[in-house]
Amino acid sequence: MAAPGQADGVFARAQRRMLGVDPLLPGPRLDAPHCGAPLGAGPGADAAAVARCEHWTAEPGSLDLSWGAARRFQLSATIAGPEVPAGLSQLLTQWRGHLAGVPGTGEEDTAAIVTWPSRDADGVATLLRYGFDPLEVLAARTAPRRRAAPAVTPASVAAESPAAESLAGSRRDLDGALRVRRAWQADVDVVARLAIEVIRFDSRFGAVNERPDTLAALRQEAAGLLAEPEPWTWLAERDGEPVALLAAQRPAAAHWIAPMVRLAPAAYLMLMFVHPAERGSGTGGRLVAEYHRAADAAGVAVTLLHYEQLNPLSVPFWSRHGYRPLWTTWQATPASAFR
Numbered sequence: 322m323a324a325p326g327q328a329d330g331v332f333a334r335a336q337r338r339m340l341g342v343d344p345l346l347p348g349p350r351l352d353a354p355h356c357g358a359p360l361g362a363g364p365g366a367d368a369a370a371v372a373r374c375e376h377w378t379a380e381p382g383s384l385d386l387s388w389g390a391a392r393r394f395q396l397s398a399t400i401a402g403p404e405v406p407a408g409l410s411q412l413l414t415q416w417r418g419h420l421a422g423v424p425g426t427g428e429e430d431t432a433a434i435v436t437w438p439s440r441d442a443d444g445v446a447t448l449l450r451y452g453f454d455p456l457e458v459l460a461a462r463t464a465p466r467r468r469a470a471p472a473v474t475p476a477s478v479a480a481e482s483p484a485a486e487s488l489a490g491s492r493r494d495l496d497g498a499l500r501v502r503r504a505w506q507a508d509v510d511v512v513a514r515l516a517i518e519v520i521r522f523d524s525r526f527g528a529v530n531e532r533p534d535t536l537a538a539l540r541q542e543a544a545g546l547l548a549e550p551e552p553w554t555w556l557a558e559r560d561g562e563p564v565a566l567l568a569a570q571r572p573a574a575a576h577w578i579a580p581m582v583r584l585a586p587a588a589y590l591m592l593m594f595v596h597p598a599e600r601g602s603g604t605g606g607r608l609v610a611e612y613h614r615a616a617d618a619a620g621v622a623v624t625l626l627h628y629e630q631l632n633p634l635s636v637p638f639w640s641r642h643g644y645r646p647l648w649t650t651w652q653a654t655p656a657s658a659f660r
């Protein structure tokens with residue numbers, strides 16, 4: 322493995338390499354929590370790499386439990402290169418040995434997780450060979466370079482919304498009036514009810530799970546979001562009935578995810594759901610336009626969100642709205658399952 326002093330050199334070289342791979346990637350996180358397992362490859366110049374392993378357990382009843390396994394073993398790998406597959410392969414072999422000595426890694430509700438830069442394509446074949454599945458993506462949209470956002474009027478929303486363009490084209494036309502409005506404290510139950518549908522939909526794709534406490538956890542999350550003076554949470558109503566939700570965190574609340582991206586300030590979109598009967602008519606596009614307008618006007622440099630890599634609705638939708646992959650979460654479940 323790399324000696325302690327040598328690790329600093331690996332971090333510096335890895336940082337230079339990563340900037341070439343993707344200018345939105347941050348530098349290596351030296352302060353990230355980890356279990357202290359010595360994981361490193363080298364010292365040959367061809368495969369210099371260090372990694373950290375974090376053992377993470379979800380709080381009982383927390384919303385985190387719905388986004389994945391209850392116990393997660395998470396690897397952050399820093400590869401200086403130039404031989405990325407060789408360095409990563411050595412790290413994964415060492416990590417497998419480390420996890421083999423950790424009790425409980427064969428239990429059902431556990432996962433081994435590697436969060437890998439999406440554009441670092443040289444690691445993909447190695448991750449597949451070790452038995453990891455690319456299940457989730459953290460995607461980023463950089464704000465348009467505008468000094469001041471234009472005034473928002475219903476006409477400008479209609480004109481600029483991607484929904485407006487395609488209502489004239491391939492989109493479905495639905496009867497009844499659609500109204501997009503901000504959600505308030507009185508909407509906690511409506512927001513939680515729409516939000517649980519995101520979890521139910523996404524649970525088809527391998528990482529997300531509805532738990533017995535999910536609805537209660539979503540109510541608590543919604544109450545926190547809606548306690549803000551002007552929440553970044555919007556509802557769409559058709560003839561007065563709530564049919565869609567978009568909920569986002571302003572930069573102050575998105576501090577937990579901000580270190581994943583080089584630009585600041587960063588906002589985070591937590592939940593987006595459109596009722597099945599409403600999909601394809603531009604409702605999702607209208608909500609996103611509303612959110613982007615607020616974020617751009619607030620000077621947000623980058624908006625982040627997670628989507629499930631296998632969700633056939635969200636992947637093209639977010640791509641259309643300016644998001645591109647930043648980090649891909651590769652998982653093996655249970656944690657001992659990678660080979």
Ligand SMILES: CC(C)(COP(=O)(O)OP(=O)(O)OC[C@H]1O[C@@H](n2cnc3c(N)ncnc32)[C@H](O)[C@@H]1OP(=O)(O)O)[C@@H](O)C(=O)NCCC(=O)NCCS
Nearest residue numbers: 487522593594595600601602603604605606628634635638
């Ligand atoms: C992803 C989602 C929010 C998009 O909302 P939406 O209201 O369908 O979005 P829009 O109508 O603005 O755009 C959907 C696109 O699919 C097309 N589409 C056409 N018919 C469709 C249909 N029956 N269902 C879905 N999309 C359809 C639309 O034309 C549009 O494509 P375009 O941009 O090329 O015009 C919605 O599908 C959804 O709630 N999915 C389930 C939950 C989910 O995936 N949430 C996101 C988690 S990250």
